[in-house]
Amino acid sequence: MGAEQHDWRALAASALDWWRDAGVDTPVDDAPRNWLDAPPAPAPTIAAPLPAPPAARRLPDTLPAFLAWRLGPDAPDAGRGTPVAPEGPGDAAVMVLVDCPEGAALLNDDASRLFDRMLAAIGLARSAVHLAALTPTRPLAGRVVPEAVSTLAPLLRHHVALVRPQVVLSLNLAASRALIGTDASPPGRNLHAVNLESGIVQVVASLHPRFLLEHPAQKAAAWRDLLLLKGGLR
Numbered sequence: 001m002g003a004e005q006h007d008w009r010a011l012a013a014s015a016l017d018w019w020r021d022a023g024v025d026t027p028v029d030d031a032p033r034n035w036l037d038a039p040p041a042p043a044p045t046i047a048a049p050l051p052a053p054p055a056a057r058r059l060p061d062t063l064p065a066f067l068a069w070r071l072g073p074d075a076p077d078a079g080r081g082t083p084v085a086p087e088g089p090g091d092a093a094v095m096v097l098v099d100c101p102e103g104a105a106l107l108n109d110d111a112s113r114l115f116d117r118m119l120a121a122i123g124l125a126r127s128a129v130h131l132a133a134l135t136p137t138r139p140l141a142g143r144v145v146p147e148a149v150s151t152l153a154p155l156l157r158h159h160v161a162l163v164r165p166q167v168v169l170s171l172n173l174a175a176s177r178a179l180i181g182t183d184a185s186p187p188g189r190n191l192h193a194v195n196l197e198s199g200i201v202q203v204v205a206s207l208h209p210r211f212l213l214e215h216p217a218q219k220a221a222a223w224r225d226l227l228l229l230k231g232g233l234r
Helices: 008-021 054-058 063-070 109-121 146-163 173-180 209-214 216-232
Strands: 045-047 094-098 130-133 167-170 191-196 199-205
Touching: 008 109, 063 146, 094 146, 094 173, 109 209, 109 216, 146 173, 146 191, 167 173, 167 216, 173 191, 173 199, 199 216, 209 216
Parallel strands: 045 191, 094 130, 094 167, 167 199
Antiparallel strands: 191 199
16 A cells, blocks of 8 residues: 555656656657547447346345455365455546455555556556456466356446446456456457446456556556556546
């Protein structure tokens, strides 16, 4: 939680580093513009609610109670190791999703630092977003297999509905499939309007920081996704 304590110079330098990596390398264009403004977004596609199994309808109806159950021994993916709790406020305007933890944290080391820089580049602090995983325990294979997505999808959608964010940034294909209900291969390049029990939420399907570290050329695509996220905030 100490990232928000850094002075404005360090935050500005971090944002500039991210912009440079994303290919924002010139301050001019043919016409003046605000480079932080999101490009016009296409009309969002609306994903209908996925059919929920009976068990999903009996999930706890408050966020603290749900998380206590989700991280406890009765969750369908319990027993694989120590679960990692979500980070950030339960009423955040932005919710960020990953597939699974990286060891004892949702994001580790270089991926965590890159994530902070990505948020800073659009004026957000790590402490202001709700960061969660499709599964709070790391699978043995290090990824969520497609067969598990249908089981975990109602739980993720219920979690998002309890937080009620304005925009969700999904940083993994498995999480995107679970939430959107379609094969929204990242980067999504558009907003998806997902109909949840709490109402419609806008979702941007993008790329995980660990993927961006391995494929730096994709940072420009991730930057466009971040601008879509920023444009979806009211």
